[in-house]
Amino acid sequence: MKEQLIKNIPYYVMLAPFLVLFTMFMLIPVLSSIVISLTDFNMVQKPNFVGINNYLHLFLDDEVFVKAIQNTLVFAVITGPVGFLLSFVVAWLVNELGRHTRSFITLIMYAPSLTANVFIIWVFIFSGDAKGFINNMLIKIGFIRDPIPWLSGSQYSFSAVVIVIIWLSLGAGFLSLVAGLQSLDRAYFEAGAIDGISNRWQELYYITLPQMGPQLLFSAIMSISGSFAVGNVPMALTGFPSTNYSTHTLLLHMQDYATNRFEMGYASAIAVVLFIIMVITWYAIDRALRKFTAV
């Protein structure tokens, strides 16, 4: 055993910088969050241990929480898979282009994520009065007569936010897929062409996908964990809180309690719930992608 440890010293040394920082700034805060969720810490008084009171209150008494979970799940189910599929399809299609076109098109596709704050422009585009760009277009075409209040809590505000989230979804996962597709071994493709693969869909299924396992997993995890933790987009578009809590998500609910009401214990409990949901989803995805992953 000791010999093994000594032999592996270079590995431990390599891991060390990251692990030290990680423990200080990630592990300890996360663990303290979990502990705080069992108390009633409110930033000014000494925290008292209240056990699972926060959780009980959350699940049994909190109506906003129910709405928030609903919204978050629907957001996640729609934008997660759509974002992931879109990332992959666009990455795969972009891979077919020539070198410089590919660079340019990748830039355009990644640009929404690159310029992190520009999504606020959608506020002007979706603006609820007749001056909003979309309203104006629709009125000009004669599709509608009065402007639609996209962002003020009507039945459209949810869809508007979904559109913007999908717009933002060609992010890190997309880039890593583009990079991954370029590093595939050309030999397999040529072998496939010689053996008689007749169209690009077969090529995709038999050759490309099996080699992309780890990157697919990475992109899926980024899409999923990103889609559950939507917070800043609905907040910027529809206000905080949104009318009728129409686009209220778990993250916003947590932020509400943490930054507005300073009820840290409750907020941490919400965070833990969010975390558990994401872990379950992650296991599900991992299982589903097991076919493609060697890791």
Added chain:
Amino acid sequence: MNRISAVLINIKTQFKERKRVRLARSTWGNIFVFAFLIFIGVFMAFPLFYAIVQSFKPINEIFIYPPRFFVKQPTLSNYTLAFQLAQNLNIPFSRYAFNSLFISIVGTTVYILVASLAAYPLAKAKFPGLFIISQLVIWTLLFRTEVTVIPQYIVIAKLGLINSYGAILLPALAGTFGVFLMKQFMVVAIPDSILEAARIDGASEYRIFWKICMPCVKPAWLTLIIFTFQSMWNATGSQYIYNESLKMLPTVLTQISAGGIARAGAGSAVVVMLMIPPIIVFLISQSSVMETMAQSGIK
């Protein structure tokens, strides 16, 4: 006649054999690919063009009704106004720009090193504790940073890092995203045979890391550069830093655009200015990625 056609057929067959093996591509397929990409491209690019166009409009055109997309009298007044507003503060504009650039560049470089160093053992080695650490890395990826803000603040305060560059740099270096990305890449892109050969030849693990591992996963860390730079550039870090001279660019610029309706034009100019460095980094990085892929693999 027969002899001529026989010769021609001979030449044709030779020519065909010398031609590179073509992958199966139909014309309809190509048209579909093109159309789809254009559609998605327009959807993605539209709001950004809108922002850029907005920034060149004089005030009276921004709120005109009915709203127009294109500019009738393009002007640079928004940009000059933005610069003027930034100059009026106690700290010169260049200081903010320097802060942002410094933190972004240093942070990105160090992070790539730290993350790749950590990813290499996780990807390619077997040692006691490997499993636990891998699981930890993945699990904390799922725990969003918004949650950990308060305890993180306490840690940073206890370490005496408030009001310093470290307050932004160090937590960012703890991000698991980069480690995860590099690890996934390394698992696929580095053939074990190379590692075996190197170890037999007597190379130390550090040397293997630097000479073999990193060049093999070049697209990965180039991608990571883009992503890390962008997230550091856009981070405000305002909750940890109170010293004006250490603040970063986005903080100042959002203050300008928060000045209300009258500043709408300047606000658009600000947004456009903030877009530029990440795009530059992206272009530099992407072109290098293209070059690497001209050659490939073990050969």
